[in-house]
Amino acid sequence: MDVKVGIPRALFYYQYYPLWKTFFEELNTEVVLSDYSTSKILDEGTKSCVAEACLPVKIFYGHVMNIKDKVDYLFIPRFTSISKKEYICPKFGGLPDMIRNSIKDLPPLIDTEINLRKSEKNARKAAMEIGRFFTKDERKIENAYKKALESFGEFKAKVKQGVLPSDILDKKLNVIKKSNEPELNIAVIGHVYNLYDSFINMDMIDKLRKRGAKIITVDMVEDEIIKRNAGLLPKKMFWNFGSRAYGSSLHFLEREDIDGIIYLMSFGCGVDSFVCDLAERKIRKTKDIPFIVLTLDEHSGEAGMDTRLDAFIDMIRWRYKNENNVSAYG
Amino acid sequence: MLKTSHYLGIDVGSVSTNLVVINEKDEIVDKLYLRTSGQPINALRNGMKTLYQRLGKDVKISGVGTTGSGRQLASVIVGADIIKNEITTHAIAAQKLVPEVKTIIEIGGQDSKIIILKKGIIYDFAMNTVCAAGTGSFLDRQAARLEIPIEEFGTFALRSKTPVRIAGRCAVFAESDMIHKQQTGHSVEDIINGLCEALVRNYLNNLAKGKDIEEPIVFQGGVAANVGIVAAFERAIEKKIIIPQYYDVMGAYGAALIAKEEVLKNGRSTNFFGFENTQNDFRARSIECNGCSNMCEVIEIVSNDAVVACWGDRCGKWSSVKRENQSVS
Numbered sequence: 001m002d003v004k005v006g007i008p009r010a011l012f013y014y015q016y017y018p019l020w021k022t023f024f025e026e027l028n029t030e031v032v033l034s035d036y037s038t039s040k041i042l043d044e045g046t047k048s049c050v051a052e053a054c055l056p057v058k059i060f061y062g063h064v065m066n067i068k069d070k071v072d073y074l075f076i077p078r079f080t081s082i083s084k085k086e087y088i089c090p091k092f093g094g095l096p097d098m099i100r101n102s103i104k105d106l107p108p109l110i111d112t113e114i115n116l117r118k119s120e121k122n123a124r125k126a127a128m129e130i131g132r133f134f135t136k137d138e139r140k141i142e143n144a145y146k147k148a149l150e151s152f153g154e155f156k157a158k159v160k161q162g163v164l165p166s167d168i169l170d171k172k173l174n175v176i177k178k179s180n181e182p183e184l185n186i187a188v189i190g191h192v193y194n195l196y197d198s199f200i201n202m203d204m205i206d207k208l209r210k211r212g213a214k215i216i217t218v219d220m221v222e223d224e225i226i227k228r229n230a231g232l233l234p235k236k237m238f239w240n241f242g243s244r245a246y247g248s249s250l251h252f253l254e255r256e257d258i259d260g261i262i263y264l265m266s267f268g269c270g271v272d273s274f275v276c277d278l279a280e281r282k283i284r285k286t287k288d289i290p291f292i293v294l295t296l297d298e299h300s301g302e303a304g305m306d307t308r309l310d311a312f313i314d315m316i317r318w319r320y321k322n323e324n325n326v327s328a329y330g
Numbered sequence: 331m332l333k334t335s336h337y338l339g340i341d342v343g344s345v346s347t348n349l350v351v352i353n354e355k356d357e358i359v360d361k362l363y364l365r366t367s368g369q370p371i372n373a374l375r376n377g378m379k380t381l382y383q384r385l386g387k388d389v390k391i392s393g394v395g396t397t398g399s400g401r402q403l404a405s406v407i408v409g410a411d412i413i414k415n416e417i418t419t420h421a422i423a424a425q426k427l428v429p430e431v432k433t434i435i436e437i438g439g440q441d442s443k444i445i446i447l448k449k450g451i452i453y454d455f456a457m458n459t460v461c462a463a464g465t466g467s468f469l470d471r472q473a474a475r476l477e478i479p480i481e482e483f484g485t486f487a488l489r490s491k492t493p494v495r496i497a498g499r500c501a502v503f504a505e506s507d508m509i510h511k512q513q514t515g516h517s518v519e520d521i522i523n524g525l526c527e528a529l530v531r532n533y534l535n536n537l538a539k540g541k542d543i544e545e546p547i548v549f550q551g552g553v554a555a556n557v558g559i560v561a562a563f564e565r566a567i568e569k570k571i572i573i574p575q576y577y578d579v580m581g582a583y584g585a586a587l588i589a590k591e592e593v594l595k596n597g598r599s600t601n602f603f604g605f606e607n608t609q610n611d612f613r614a615r616s617i618e619c620n621g622c623s624n625m626c627e628v629i630e631i632v633s634n635d636a637v638v639a640c641w642g643d644r645c646g647k648w649s650s651v652k653r654e655n656q657s658v659s
Contacts, residue, residue, distance in 0.1 A: 035623065038622065038623040038624040038625075039623070039624050039625055039626075040623035040624070040625060041623070199624075199644075203644070280540070281540070284540065288453075290454070291454070292455075292456075293456075303399045304457070306415075307399070307415045307416060307417065307457070308457060310414075310415035310417075310418075311415045311416075311417035311418055311452075311455060314414075314415065314417070314418045314452070315417075315418075315451075315452045315453075315454075315455070318418075318451050318452060319451055322449070322450070322451045
């Protein structure tokens with residue numbers, strides 16, 4: 001029987017799953033995903049996690065609880081950096097330790113460090129190390145890594161073309177009742193795990209689509225554009241997400257076809273708290289474009305989210321109606 | 331006498347349920363401000379009953395709009411032609427009464443908002459995020475604790491002689507700060523004034539952050555009745571604030587205006603069930619769905635043993651079966 005590797009459907013799942021899946025499958029293991037986020041998963045996460053953690057980390061805990069008893073290994077790599085000279089949130093670096101110290105009866109963790117700060121070639125090293133959990137055949141690992149990169153490349157290419165990662169990963173059929181109004185292009189800035197987990201963001205993406213919006217996210221912006229734009233800052237951005245959020249904000253401002261920008265942040269996120277402010281100041285100073293910040297936390301009442309989305313879309317449509325001299329209140 | 335066309339606007343909020351009836355000239359012919367008291371269905375039915383007794387024989391309702399956090403619920407009970415978010419309705423009402431308005435400060439029971447208008451359209455808005463400090467329900471609570479009727483709360487602040495600084499970041503800290511100041515011997519007037527200033531500071535730092543507050547400024551929502559808060563706002567921003575005549579029912583007024591526009595634009599007849607029918611027995615029933623681990627809290631609105639509406643499920647298993655009489659926007 002194949003060895004089962006468990007992957008929590010949370011945090012970087014939304015960024016790297018195609019890479020991980022192919023890699024593990026090429027090593028003849030069976031990949032087991034936790035269920036989609038639900039209130040039960042959030043509940044269990046909140047109970048087992050420290051109170052200070054952000055919502056996405058709490059959800060991650062819930063996903064660990066959800067699969068830990070069904071697998072032989074849990075894949076929780078220690079992410080220190082995912083890009084040259086940039087860091088990511090320190091909670092990713094401490095994640096395996098946090099999990100080990102607060103959840104009992106865990107299967108062995110694959111907690112290899114992934115640190116690309118000095119060189120992106122370190123990714124290969126990490127892959128070799130992870131592969132050794134399952135085989136001594138270095139060439140086999142090498143080969144699995146190559147195939148994994150191919151799948152990952154295909155996934156990234158699709159996203160850059162404008163397909164949402166959640167549409168690819170979840171393979172859910174989107175039966176969205178289209179709005180009769182003209183389509184709006186709404187740019188959304190946020191962490192992958194906030195944007196693409198429809199439970200965390202209270203179905204924000206589908207709610208916007210139902211109101212006639214096409215969604216463009218940070219992940220669809222070409223890396224070179226992000227790099228060039230982020231390079232305009234007087235000092236190099238410390239965080240990987242920071243340069244992506246800021247770089248894509250500038251890109252959205254340059255584009256003529258973007259009708260509004262939403263910044264989706266989770267309450268208590270250190271990175272968001274200042275990157276959001278930086279982006280907001282830049283956006284407001286540069287262009288007269290509808291912009292809103294939406295904050296996520298543990299509340300389950302959707303009225304707040306709905307009211308803000310409704311008013312935001314109303315505001316955009318009202319502007320256009322006004323420009324076309326049609327008297328109507330949106 | 332021939333019955334003339336009128337339009338009804340309903341705003342079901344967390345603290346108050348407001349009803350407004352306007353005529354074809356957009357003038358308010360009657361308005362009600364009622365306490366929701368945690369029972370929106372009852373508040374709404376009482377309001378409808380009162381309106382019927384006062385106007386029922388003379389007016390014909392040709393259009394209904396609902397708004398506020400209970401807008402869906404209200405729509406199910408009365409039959410609405412349009413369901414609108416409260417940002418849009420507040421802006422429309424303010425523009426009607428103060429056509430040049432550029433800034434709207436709205437503080438209600440649980441929400442506070444700032445709406446910025448430019449060239450007559452909503453340009454930007456913000457709502458309070460995770461904190462309800464400074465909203466009506468917090469003031470209500472403090473008034474109750476000090477045993478001062480909420481209506482007189484503001485006048486206490488105006489009698490203050492010495493400023494007292496109260497923490498305004500968080501309602502819990504504000505309360506403990508108030509208690510501390512009261513134990514050290516500060517007068518109630520000074521403490522209430524300190525609270526008003528703290529709440530205004532909180533509003534300006536959180537909601538109005540980075541936004542230009544330009545005149546004319548309209549202050550509406552239940553808290554606009556608090557003269558202490560109004561004075562604190564004027565001191566803080568050094569600009570004049572306009573309190574519209576119908577400041578406490580602006581959401582409902584906006585909903586009525588939108589309903590009129592909606593009905594006239596499409597030239598259709600109203601979905602209104604009639605005053606009599608709102609007196610039917612309506613009950614909300616909540617069930618926890620065990621279909622999956624989401625355990626959604628599903629709400630069913632039941633009238634005469636029939637389920638008339640349903641919401642709260644993520645998958646649509648319950649709500650999709652019910653009739654979709656209007657789109658929520």
